[in-house]
Amino acid sequence: MTARIAVLASGRGSNLQAILQAIADHTLDAEVVGVFSDKPTAPALRQVPAARRWSARPTAFPDRAAYEAALADAVASARPDWVVCAGYMRILGDAFITRFRGRLLNIHPSLLPKYRGLHTHARAIAAGDPEHGASVHFVIPELDAGAVIARVKVPVLPGDTPETLAARLLPREHALLVAVLGLASEGHLAEQEDVTRCHGQPLLNPLSLDSADRLVS
Template sequence: MSATGPRKLPIVVLISGSGSNLQAIIDAAQAGLPVEIRAVISNKAEAYGLERARQAGITTRVLNHKDYPDRESYDAALAAVIDDCGAELVVLAGFMRILSDGFVRRYEGRMLNIHPSLLPRHRGLDTHARALAAGDAVHGATVHFVSPELDAGPIILQARVPVQPNDSPESLAARVLREEHRIYPEAIRWFAEGRLKLDQGRALLDGKPISP
């Protein structure tokens, strides 16, 4: 630690919507999470998360995927913005884009995502309704490293949420979201402190494999 405090890890956050997980990260950073959010990037100009970033004095960028002819050209433009920010970690926080394999490989071990289920259960969309339809007793959220296969990267941290008999997808989603807001900043802290790494396809915390 220097006289000015611990080094802050430069990160970018990618969003497509309301940005509630972004807000949790902003709040954590203001409370001492050792990161500097260099930019919040969205593929949708109307994403409310951009307003959250502006209110916190964070640079925002919009890259509309409709302005690009294909996924690869969009991802190349996105990577250029990320690299121009000097980001050492890419944080996906409700970024509703499937990323190309080349993009994922470019940031391998330096890109995190949070998914609203206990992976490997319920990859993809509509996880809360699917958990209820399956009769799951427990649901939750998962922070993981991003891999080319959708929602299949090495698991870092999970939060378990009991399913109540009278749950609707909306009520279950609300309780899961509260846990997302808790565990995502924690996983980012581990990375920022150098405790979390990806090694040969395994997530390691303090040099030991993480088991969900």
């Protein structure tokens, strides 16, 4: 059955575009049923029809809880199977996460558990890391701390800047997200009592994306 995906995004929506392209290419059996943003001018919103967009500035609400309750209601109304944070730059509160726990995914530009939070490319370069990457993980109340489902790695090259490293990683990040959503859409991915299951078995270590865009143990 075609998976229903809701996407949260704050910016240009390059990961969203990768999802939409994979759907158009029939390599991902899914439908983007809504795009939700904290920024009404976010370019990501323009990638879907108006009927599938929802946006509101958090400052338009009396407090964070009210904003997130409205966001959660909007997401729930789209009846998603999976909710994907793809460049959504606000930290989600416990109530939102609890409502969608087990089907809430995030893609983060680092090899988690390294470099939670922001400025990951600069931090990897400053640390002298030989490689960098991206991770897809289940979202839990602790920032970027949920179980990592899969990672992809790229080399850090001499002379790299945060911008050049980000540009090298981005297409691999897109491929990683699409591959994980492929697992999810086929019913092969689940989180049960803090245990990630892949093909029905506990996932003891994160999967890796190989050069052929396959997820391997």
